[in-house]
Amino acid sequence: MSPRGWAVLTLAGLGLALLVAALVLIPWNRPPAPRADQLAALRELPADQVERARQFRSALRPGSWTVLGVGLLVALALGLTPLGSRLIELAGRPFGDHWTAQAILGGLAVVLVADLVTLPFAAWRHSVLTRWGLATNGWAGWTVDLLKSYAVSAVVGAVALLGFYTVVRLAPRWWWAFGAAGAATLVVLLSFVLPVLVEPVFNRFSPMEPGPLRTQLMDLAARDGVPVRDVLVADASRRTRAVNAYVSGFGPTRRVVVYDNLLREATDAEVTAVVAHELGHARDRDVPVGTLTGALGAAAAVVALYLIGSWPPLLRLAGVGSVAEPRAFGLLLALVTVAGLVFAPVQALMSRRVEARADAHALALTGDPAAFESMQRRLSSVNLSDPDPPRWEYLYSASHPSTVERIAAARAYARKAG
Numbered sequence: 001m002s003p004r005g006w007a008v009l010t011l012a013g014l015g016l017a018l019l020v021a022a023l024v025l026i027p028w029n030r031p032p033a034p035r036a037d038q039l040a041a042l043r044e045l046p047a048d049q050v051e052r053a054r055q056f057r058s059a060l061r062p063g064s065w066t067v068l069g070v071g072l073l074v075a076l077a078l079g080l081t082p083l084g085s086r087l088i089e090l091a092g093r094p095f096g097d098h099w100t101a102q103a104i105l106g107g108l109a110v111v112l113v114a115d116l117v118t119l120p121f122a123a124w125r126h127s128v129l130t131r132w133g134l135a136t137n138g139w140a141g142w143t144v145d146l147l148k149s150y151a152v153s154a155v156v157g158a159v160a161l162l163g164f165y166t167v168v169r170l171a172p173r174w175w176w177a178f179g180a181a182g183a184a185t186l187v188v189l190l191s192f193v194l195p196v197l198v199e200p201v202f203n204r205f206s207p208m209e210p211g212p213l214r215t216q217l218m219d220l221a222a223r224d225g226v227p228v229r230d231v232l233v234a235d236a237s238r239r240t241r242a243v244n245a246y247v248s249g250f251g252p253t254r255r256v257v258v259y260d261n262l263l264r265e266a267t268d269a270e271v272t273a274v275v276a277h278e279l280g281h282a283r284d285r286d287v288p289v290g291t292l293t294g295a296l297g298a299a300a301a302v303v304a305l306y307l308i309g310s311w312p313p314l315l316r317l318a319g320v321g322s323v324a325e326p327r328a329f330g331l332l333l334a335l336v337t338v339a340g341l342v343f344a345p346v347q348a349l350m351s352r353r354v355e356a357r358a359d360a361h362a363l364a365l366t367g368d369p370a371a372f373e374s375m376q377r378r379l380s381s382v383n384l385s386d387p388d389p390p391r392w393e394y395l396y397s398a399s400h401p402s403t404v405e406r407i408a409a410a411r412a413y414a415r416k417a418g
């Protein structure tokens with residue numbers, strides 16, 4: 001069988017594995033609470049708070065959707081016209097058109113152009129967040145964060161680009177197979193490395209101070225059978241007023257992180273509800289499962305890029321001879337951008353189901369639906385999130401159940417628990 005035949009077979013296998021993983025590992029049996037209960041929860045929220053959140057979200061909406069469109073147009077312009085390949089040639093020229101220069105500098109140049117075009121939207125977004133009091137870092141802090149994230153992307157990107165195009169040169173017929181394995185490995189590696197190496201670039205983390213709350217949280221984790229070495233506090237307040245908590249990494253790099261804002265704003269019972277939700281993620285192995293599906297998805301993407309990228313009309317548009325040459329990186333980026341936009345609602349749906357399971361875990365672990373509900377109210381009011389966002393926006397991009405869904409779920413739990 002030809003490499004192409006094997007690629008089709010591999011893609012089918014990876015697609016099937018992804019489908020099985022999604023069917024088995026995502027808790028599909030947790031539909032949102034009935035709409036009537038959600039509306040009842042919505043009616044009880046302070047009207048001015050709901051109105052303020054909606055005004056804020058309306059202020060953000062036009063730019064958020066425009067930037068998606070502009071990002072897509074730029075990616076298409078770089079990938080489906082010879083613009084991208086010309087830019088990459090230009091980046092390699094001072095280095096005698098050497099392939100490594102084209103691969104690394106050219107690839108990074110293409111990404112940088114796409115970033116620069118959307119930069120005004122990022123700045124505009126920051127100005128809205130500042131005006132509404134959510135961002136606290138000012139323009140200097142924002143710029144430093146931006147440069148740091150460019151630096152991190154440049155390092156990770158350079159390694160990935162060099163690795164990828166080296167494989168292409170060593171195995172011109174089978175690069176997609178090695179590339180798929182490499183992409184999957186990179187996803188797993190990043191999941192270990194990001195919390196330890198990259199998160200500290202943006203925030204300082206310190207162990208939660210000893211005291212009744214910390215003891216209570218460590219007891220909670222022990223009771224839950226989730227080994228947590230420490231609860232870390234991130235100095236998020238220097239950037240934002242928003243409150244949040246998350247769990248990242250797995251195995252030796254797993255950590256529960258709470259924003260310092262959360263400790264300042266919320267009651268101990270509410271913080272406990274949030275940490276119980278995070279423990280739910282740890283218990284259900286949501287990070288390793290997400291990493292596994294991410295790795296399968298990345299491998300499938302490489303094989304799909306090989307197959308789609310050998311379609312002659314696309315290569316003609318991009319002005320390249322093969323999708324495997326460094327000059328064709330713009331085309332790869334365009335295809336990845338389109339795929340990202342197409343699969344966003346699927347990812348959001350799976351994320352919401354996983355988040356709903358962590359909520360159910362928090363309710364069962366704490367047995368305190370009242371604290372859970374007041375935490376949801378607080379999250380919505382401090383973070384200015386629309387408690388009941390427009391349906392289409394929710395379906396396309398919401399990673400978490402809406403506030404009214406979460407409150408309705410807490411009430412359903414309270415009713416069942418009697």
Ligand SMILES: [Zn+2]
Binds near residue numbers: 277278281355358
């Ligand atoms: Zn969560």
